[in-house]
Amino acid sequence: MSRLVVVSNRVAPIKAGKVAAGGLAVGIHDALRQSGGIWFGWSGEVSANPDIGCETVGNITYATLALNKRDYDQYYRGFSNATLWPIFHYRIDLARYNREEYEGYRRVNAMLAEKLKPLLKPDDIIWIHDYHLIPFAEECRRLSIRNRIGFFLHIPFPPPEILTVIPPHNELLRTLCYYDLIGFQTDTDRLAFQDYMTREVRGVIEADGSLTAYGQNFRAGVYPIGVVPEEIRELAESYKGRRRPMRRNTDVLRKNIISVDRLDYSKGLVERFKAYEAFLDRFPEHRRLVEFIQIAPTSRSDVKTYQTIRQQLESEAGHINGRLSDLDWTPLHYLNKSHDRRTLMGLFRYAAVGFVTPLRDGMNLVAKEYVASQNPEDPGVLVLSRFAGAAKELTSALIVNPYDCIGMAEALDRALRMPLAERKDRYEHMMRAIRAADLDAWRDIFLRDLRTFSSRPRPAAKKPPVVS
Numbered sequence: 001m002s003r004l005v006v007v008s009n010r011v012a013p014i015k016a017g018k019v020a021a022g023g024l025a026v027g028i029h030d031a032l033r034q035s036g037g038i039w040f041g042w043s044g045e046v047s048a049n050p051d052i053g054c055e056t057v058g059n060i061t062y063a064t065l066a067l068n069k070r071d072y073d074q075y076y077r078g079f080s081n082a083t084l085w086p087i088f089h090y091r092i093d094l095a096r097y098n099r100e101e102y103e104g105y106r107r108v109n110a111m112l113a114e115k116l117k118p119l120l121k122p123d124d125i126i127w128i129h130d131y132h133l134i135p136f137a138e139e140c141r142r143l144s145i146r147n148r149i150g151f152f153l154h155i156p157f158p159p160p161e162i163l164t165v166i167p168p169h170n171e172l173l174r175t176l177c178y179y180d181l182i183g184f185q186t187d188t189d190r191l192a193f194q195d196y197m198t199r200e201v202r203g204v205i206e207a208d209g210s211l212t213a214y215g216q217n218f219r220a221g222v223y224p225i226g227v228v229p230e231e232i233r234e235l236a237e238s239y240k241g242r243r244r245p246m247r248r249n250t251d252v253l254r255k256n257i258i259s260v261d262r263l264d265y266s267k268g269l270v271e272r273f274k275a276y277e278a279f280l281d282r283f284p285e286h287r288r289l290v291e292f293i294q295i296a297p298t299s300r301s302d303v304k305t306y307q308t309i310r311q312q313l314e315s316e317a318g319h320i321n322g323r324l325s326d327l328d329w330t331p332l333h334y335l336n337k338s339h340d341r342r343t344l345m346g347l348f349r350y351a352a353v354g355f356v357t358p359l360r361d362g363m364n365l366v367a368k369e370y371v372a373s374q375n376p377e378d379p380g381v382l383v384l385s386r387f388a389g390a391a392k393e394l395t396s397a398l399i400v401n402p403y404d405c406i407g408m409a410e411a412l413d414r415a416l417r418m419p420l421a422e423r424k425d426r427y428e429h430m431m432r433a434i435r436a437a438d439l440d441a442w443r444d445i446f447l448r449d450l451r452t453f454s455s456r457p458r459p460a461a462k463k464p465p466v467v468s
């Protein structure tokens with residue numbers, strides 16, 4: 001069996017016990033643990049030392065390198081997270097474009113491909129992850145790397161009208177066609193991509209379902225990322241920490257509403273806080289009987305838009321607690337600290353409501369983790385945004401529109417009142433979906449397709465673009 005080589009910008013922390021607050025790192029780590037292989041990417045450090053550090057833990061070899069300050073600023077903080085991330089999450093209003101950052105993005109992709117080359121064997125299968133690395137395959141082909149190369153996009157793919165706002169969209173999308181297989185989280189994303197390829201650049205859908213565009217032939221498919229439900233159940237059951245908050249001086253149990261997100265404007269946190277306040281105003285009978293725990297570890301905090309959202313949330317949280325708290329009741333617990341998985345799954349299990357309301361999200365693993373953590377005999381209710389990729393599978397959640405404040409407040413009330421039989425029905429339906437498309441299925445089906453699809457012979461990639 002050929003070896004698996006995974007490349008992603010973010011590599012999970014190698015040290016046991018360190019938390020990776022991001023679905024990509026959590027998902028790939030679990031997927032690689034099964035098959036073993038190499039995981040190549042950024043170490044998360046900014047330093048002038050360009051050397052690759054290799055460390056093998058169990059069956060995974062982590063090969064990581066630091067980025068220098070200029071590369072970090074242009075490739076990660078700049079084009080990846082100030083241009084691609086907002087645009088791919090439909091937020092043209094928050095995006096900026098800077099040509100030097102784009103050139104830095106191309107330069108880092110070329111540099112990473114060069115660094116990877118000596119680590120490769122001819123029959124390795126290479127699996128590239130996410131928007132930071134769109135041009136990676138083209139750079140590999142330029143270096144005469146002939147291995148199968150697949151790409152998985154963890155975030156949404158926007159409609160062509162939004163994508164074309166990126167000035168070099170054409171060049172960027174051309175580089176994507178050097179992959180043998182391109183995977184998306186949902187059919188909506190795949191169709192938006194197909195739409196771009198057929199309408200914008202007159203690509204052709206072949207009789208065998210493959211696509212031909214920019215002189216390349218490749219496949220695009222849908223591979224929703226999943227979780228490992230048994231592991232989540234074990235973690236949730238074994239959590240021994242704090243369960244439901246008690247009402248001081250009495251034995252009455254308070255119900256928890258829980259949300260866990262990186263502190264990102266795509267997660268709809270401000271809208272969610274406003275909806276919670278509207279819920280307490282419209283349904284005052286729940287006051288003192290419910291507490292909302294929002295765990296939101298900071299993310300990309302040196303990008304301006306992330307600083308702004310953090311200030312907005314602090315102000316909103318202060319407003320809610322200032323207005324509604326009492327000496328013996330704090331309605332909102334807002335924590336910027338990251339938490340380990342056992343704690344999170346334990347908190348999920350004892351929360352009556354999982355409140356997952358992104359404005360746009362590739363998948364949202366937290367939604368699946370919340371459901372998989374529940375006690376089958378007394379499950380909580382998932383309130384889920386229709387704009388999370390997970391909503392395509394978890395159709396028995398209470399589906400809400402995160403732009404509808406009152407609608408979300410009403411869903412919270414309905415969730416907290418939901419009879420046990422309905423909660424069980426919805427939970428069982430969602431668990432069937434989670435088991436049917438778990439993390440093993442995501443990895444196995446993608447890699448099976450990548451191995452079996454034979455693309456037509458490709459012309460070699462042309463000369464490198466402008467890189468300074």
Ligand SMILES: O=P(O)(O)OC[C@H]1O[C@H](O[C@H]2O[C@H](CO)[C@@H](O)[C@H](O)[C@H]2O)[C@H](O)[C@@H](O)[C@@H]1O
Pocket residue numbers: 010021022023024025027130131154155225262299300361362363364365
């Ligand atoms: O690496 P960071 O800049 O710190 O950000 C963390 C990760 O965020 C994004 O995660 C996405 O992948 C999840 C798993 O497929 C998916 O459920 C979620 O909807 C996405 O937002 C990002 O795509 C990763 O590259 C980052 O590492």
Ligand SMILES: O=c1ccn([C@@H]2O[C@H](COP(=O)(O)OP(=O)(O)O)[C@@H](O)[C@H]2O)c(=O)[nH]1
Pocket residue numbers: 019020021022023024026260261262295297337338339340341344363364365366367369
């Ligand atoms: O303090 C935290 C916060 C989040 N997570 C994990 O980070 C992932 C977040 O993935 P998701 O797909 O929901 O969103 P992303 O952050 O990738 O956009 C989930 O597995 C969470 O359990 C974690 O381990 N600790």
